[in-house]
Amino acid sequence: MSDSYLFDSFGRRIDYVRLSITDRCNFRCIYCMPESGEKFIPHKEILSYDEILRLCRLFAGLGVVTFKVTGGEPLSRKGALDFIRALKSLPGVEQVTLTSNGVLLAPYVEELARIGLGGLNISLNSLRSGNYRAISRAQAGPDEAVRVLNLARQAGIRVKINVVPMRGRNEEDLEELTRFALTSGYILRFIEVMPVGLGQAQQGVAPEKTKRMIEERFGRLVSEGERLGKGPAEYWRVEGYGGGVGFISALSDKFCARCNRVRLTSTGFLKSCLHHNTGVELKPLLRQGADDAALVKAITEAVRQKPAAHSFAQDERRKPSFLMNSIGG
Ligand code: SAM
Numbered sequence: 001m002s003d004s005y006l007f008d009s010f011g012r013r014i015d016y017v018r019l020s021i022t023d024r025c026n027f028r029c030i031y032c033m034p035e036s037g038e039k040f041i042p043h044k045e046i047l048s049y050d051e052i053l054r055l056c057r058l059f060a061g062l063g064v065v066t067f068k069v070t071g072g073e074p075l076s077r078k079g080a081l082d083f084i085r086a087l088k089s090l091p092g093v094e095q096v097t098l099t100s101n102g103v104l105l106a107p108y109v110e111e112l113a114r115i116g117l118g119g120l121n122i123s124l125n126s127l128r129s130g131n132y133r134a135i136s137r138a139q140a141g142p143d144e145a146v147r148v149l150n151l152a153r154q155a156g157i158r159v160k161i162n163v164v165p166m167r168g169r170n171e172e173d174l175e176e177l178t179r180f181a182l183t184s185g186y187i188l189r190f191i192e193v194m195p196v197g198l199g200q201a202q203q204g205v206a207p208e209k210t211k212r213m214i215e216e217r218f219g220r221l222v223s224e225g226e227r228l229g230k231g232p233a234e235y236w237r238v239e240g241y242g243g244g245v246g247f248i249s250a251l252s253d254k255f256c257a258r259c260n261r262v263r264l265t266s267t268g269f270l271k272s273c274l275h276h277n278t279g280v281e282l283k284p285l286l287r288q289g290a291d292d293a294a295l296v297k298a299i300t301e302a303v304r305q306k307p308a309a310h311s312f313a314q315d316e317r318r319k320p321s322f323l324m325n326s327i328g329g
């Protein structure tokens with residue numbers, strides 16, 4: 001139990017931190033990373049695992065109980081498994097979860113289960129190889145992601161599937177993905193494409209349209225009533241099926257009022273809102289010998305400055321230019 005909690009100036013408690021441990025990835029998803037010409041951040045600019053763990057210890061002391069390890073592709077950074085193990089064993093850390101495209105994950109699933117990984121989100125944008133590859137611009141096919149989903153479930157890890165529905169890209173695949181999830185007992189989450197970086201070039205599918213499709217093809221959606229995860233998704237079950245669906249609709253259903261999170265980029269920028277560039281650079285403090293009190297002060301200040309809400313809708317002409325792989329989603 002922490003003595004002091006992190007609250008922003010709107011009274012929201014921050015108890016969840018997303019950790020992007022690398023900007024590198026084995027995929028080049030059309031809504032996230034350029035196909036070529038991407039300049040990766042040099043290693044020396046990336047926080048070491050020890051530096052990240054030091055910050056996480058301080059976050060935990062401020063009442064942060066959940067950490068999401070993300071990327072780029074987190075498994076593309078050497079030592080990710082040892083890092084997750086060390087993170088999970090920090091005092092006060094209740095839950096460590098991972099988000100991944102799944103392709104590098106199979107050899108680590110058993111060990112992740114032993115460590116006590118609290119949840120695994122696997123991105124799966126289509127079950128059709130051609131479409132999957134057209135979106136990820138990588139060689140791997142959807143079978144590898146599906147294999148990892150099954151392996152993880154067998155190992156006892158709570159798994160969810162993430163899909164980013166896009167008009168003209170995978171809209172036609174949503175029915176098949178839903179059928180797969182509902183009949184296999186998985187939760188499929190529809191993530192509304194955000195106008196961040198390359199996401200600006202994609203057109204999302206309205207969540208209401210997807211809900212209508214599900215009700216027409218599969219049956220009545222029944223609200224789960226309570227949130228299943230620690231995030232902004234609203235969950236539904238479908239009568240007659242073991243699996244369920246979730247919607248994360250940052251634009252259609254702005255959930256900023258209940259936002260509980262901040263993001264630490266791989267270079268040590270503590271980003272207080274996905275959209276706005278408010279936050280604080282922690283790396284100079286870490287590398288100039290700052291003591292814990294100075295770091296806590298900087299963290300507290302970054303959280304205090306957290307904006308009330310994103311302004312994607314108002315920002316049509318001044319859209320943010322950062323790439324999602326450098327923030328971690
Ligand atoms: N590589 C991992 C993966 O794809 O799951 C983790 C990193 S990825 C940046 C984290 C999440 O952000 C994924 O679920 C991905 O689909 C999502 N994402 C990336 N760009 C997005 C965008 N423009 N709009 C909505 N979600 C996005």
Ligand code: SF4
Binds near residue numbers: 100
């Ligand atoms: Fe890589 Fe994930 Fe971005 Fe796709 S969404 S390019 S898998 S970091």
